[in-house]
Amino acid sequence: MKKNIFSIGKKQVRVPIVQGGMGVGISLGRLAGTVAKEGGAGTISAAQIGFKEPDFYENPIEANKRAIHKEMQKARAISPDGIVGFNLMVAMNDYETYAHEVIAAGADFIVSGAGLPVDLPAYTADSDIAIAPIVSTQKSAHVILKFWDKKYKRTADFIVIEGPMAGGHLGFHKEQLEEFTPDIYGEEVKKIITVVQKYEKKYEKKIPVILAGGIYDHADYERAFSLGADGVQIATRFVTTEECDADEHYKQTYIQAEKEDIVIVKSPVGMPGRAIKNTFLDKVKSEGRIPPTKCLRCIHTCNPAETPYCITEALIHAAKGETENALLFCGGRAYEAKTIETVKKVIDYFCSSCI
CATH class of the missing domain: 3.20.20.70 (Aldolase class I)
Incomplete structure (x- = not known):
C-alpha cells in the first residue's frame, strides 16, 4: 500500500x-x-x-x-x-x-x-x-x-x-x-x-x-x-x-530475550523505562544502589549522591557489549x-x- x-x-x-x-x-x-x-x-x-x-x-x-x-x-x-x-x-x-x-x-x-x-x-x-x-x-x-x-x-x-x-x-x-x-x-x-x-x-x-x-x-x-x-x-x-x-553482544540480547524478560524500570533520569532484565537490574534491586564510578554531570535531573546507578555508565556498558553489567534498553516487542x-x-x- x-x-x-x-x-x-x-x-x-x-x-x-x-x-x-x-x-x-x-x-x-x-x-x-x-x-x-x-x-x-x-x-x-x-x-x-x-x-x-x-x-x-x-x-x-x-x-x-x-x-x-x-x-x-x-x-x-x-x-x-x-x-x-x-x-x-x-x-x-x-x-x-x-x-x-x-x-x-x-x-x-x-x-x-x-x-x-x-x-x-x-x-x-x-x-x-x-x-x-x-x-x-x-x-x-x-x-x-x-x-x-x-x-x-x-x-x-x-x-x-x-x-x-x-x-x-x-x-x-x-x-x-x-x-x-x-x-x-x-x-x-x-x-x-x-x-x-x-x-x-x-x-x-x-x-x-x-x-x-x-x-x-x-x-x-x-x-x-x-x-x-x-x-x-x-x-x-x-x-x-x-x-x-551497537556491539554484536547487545544485538544478541534482543534475539535471546523472552517476553517475560522485558520489564519496566525506574531510570535515574526520573522516568520509567523499558529494558531487558539481566544481572545488572537484579543487582540494582538487591543492593539498592550502585554508586557512579565517576560523575559526568550529564543529566540535570540526576543527583549523583542519591542516584541508584549512573545511567551513562550503564548504557556505555551496553554499547560496548558488556551486557551483564549494562542497562539494556529495548522496545516492548524486542523478544520477537x-x-x-x-x-x-x-x-x-x-x-x-x-x-
Whole structure:
C-alpha cells in the first residue's frame, strides 16, 4: 500500500519511516546513514555520543561535540543527500550547546524528548533545521505547541508521538502504562492529531505526525496510518540489523530475550523505562544502589549522591557489549527478534511499495 510521502525540512522522505534515536551509541552514523540511503530518515543519538573519544571522561562536552561531527560525516559518506538528524534529550546538561553543534554539523533535523523541549526554537532560530518534539499524550502536545506558538511564533516541523510500547525512556506515569491498551491509546493518538491540526491551520503548513512505540510488524505499520499518522518511527527492529552501531553482544540480547524478560524500570533520569532484565537490574534491586564510578554531570535531573546507578555508565556498558553489567534498553516487542537482518530488508518488509 502506497503511503503519503512527507517532507522533513526541505527534503522529501521516500519511505515514511523515521529511525528512532537510541543511545548511548546504538544509533550512530552507520545506522542513520544506511536508513537515509534507503529512503527513510536516519537519527543519530547525541546522548554521550563521544564515549569512544580518548578524553571523554576528562572533557565530556568537547568529546561529545567532536563525535557529533564524526558521526554526521560517517552518515553523509553513506548517504550524501539523505535525511539525517539527531535525537537530543531535554534532560541532558548542555542541551543548548549540543543543539548548536548538530546544526554546525549539518543535520537536517532535531527530534527531542525526555522532557519537553520548550526552548528548542530559540536555540535553532538562526538556522533552517527542522525541529520536532516527542510527545506521548494530548496534554503534552498541547503544552509544547501552545508554548512555541505563544513565545516563539512558530510551530513544529513534524511531531513524534511515542506510545507506551516504546523502548528506553517513556513519557508516561507507571499507571498510564497499565491503562493504555492499544485501543485506548489509539484514541489518544487521534486526540493528539486534533491538537496538531489546529496549528497546521494556524500556520498554513503540513505538520507530519510520526507514530512510534511498538511498530514491529506490518499490522502495526498499517494501524499507524489508519489512526491518521503520516509516518512511523521504528527503533527496535533496527537494533538487530547488520548496520546498527551497537556491539554484536547487545544485538544478541534482543534475539535471546523472552517476553517475560522485558520489564519496566525506574531510570535515574526520573522516568520509567523499558529494558531487558539481566544481572545488572537484579543487582540494582538487591543492593539498592550502585554508586557512579565517576560523575559526568550529564543529566540535570540526576543527583549523583542519591542516584541508584549512573545511567551513562550503564548504557556505555551496553554499547560496548558488556551486557551483564549494562542497562539494556529495548522496545516492548524486542523478544520477537529472531535473526540479524539488514536495514534494507527491514525497510522493504514495511514498505517496498512506498518508493
